[in-house]
Amino acid sequence: MLTDSLVEDEVVNSDYNFADGDLSAFQSEFSQPKQDMGISDIPDDLEDEDVEQEQLAEVEDRAAMTRHARQTSKFVTHIVDSGAALGLSLISKNSVDSHKADSDDLKELERIFTEYFKETGGNIPLWAQLLICLTTIYGFQIPQALKDRKLNLERERLELERKKLELEKEEFKRLKEAELQRIKTQQKENDEQRKSN
């Protein structure tokens, strides 16, 4: 492509420091030691563990709340995405997957839900999550199940009717053959009677 070659030419002629598909210069530099600032791995400005237990408990509480908010938001995001995709697919008659949000949108939605649940302290209990989940998975299938049931009953009825018609057809055939036989016998008797007369 013309545009590709233009882009390549511009880059090849540049004086910038770069490498394509190759990190060896970067890694070589990266493997050199950093300027030693005479510090320790463990920060001096952190208090000892026993002193900060109280603060830690507080932090842990907040962390636990954030974890709950995150878990709840994951759950809600999934439910919203599945529910909305299913609803849209019922309208469009496309597949459910074609209406699902992409991963970036889901992450953003999840992030906003997390903030919301943290702000409101909203935490859906596990039993309620399970109930919502079951309702979403199976509940949405109820209209389809009812439709399928109607079709299956209709199919059974038509099958019975077909069998009944088959039997009637057999019976009709049998009667027709008997009647033909009777007529033949009658004709034969008539012929014999005519001859004897």
Next chain:
Amino acid sequence: MNNERATKLTILLGFNGTGKTTLLREVLLHSQQRALVVTPDDVEWTDFPENPLQTRSDYAFTGIQRHIFNPEYSLDAIAHFRKGILVFDDCRSYFQDRTDPKVRELLIRRRQREVDIFAVGHGFTQVPPVFFTFASDYILFKTVDNIDRRKDCIANNFDFIKQSQAFVNSKALKDPHFFRHIKNV
């Protein structure tokens, strides 16, 4: 002879599936430094131990560990990390455009703390502007967002980086794992 180098702040950008995490893992494993990978959730980097960074002993680790970002305390906790590599994976998930001043301080003080930093995102707009201000290196895989939105904070080489984005994207049509390393001199 003095072989000591300055600490690095590397911006690693690439769309899903381009190979940026694989490349980053290689860099970390070969670096012979300890590394702390900060991730937005618990589904990434699961092969490394989780570190809550809540006690002094949590900072005494070696090798690679991950920390799941918690907005309640992570920024303060990360500020205590020193002598190693700090990776902000998918940093848009936990840093907003209006970045906390603590992040700015973290970037400025990286030399004193002997910390190399990687900021990882799907594109230019997925990494907060303050990282571009202090970037020493870029590693660009295919990205699809608009680099012009970061024009104000990319002080050096903006035009070249923009050209490089177009170049890498054109190469990625044939090789989705194609990347370019740019030293931001």
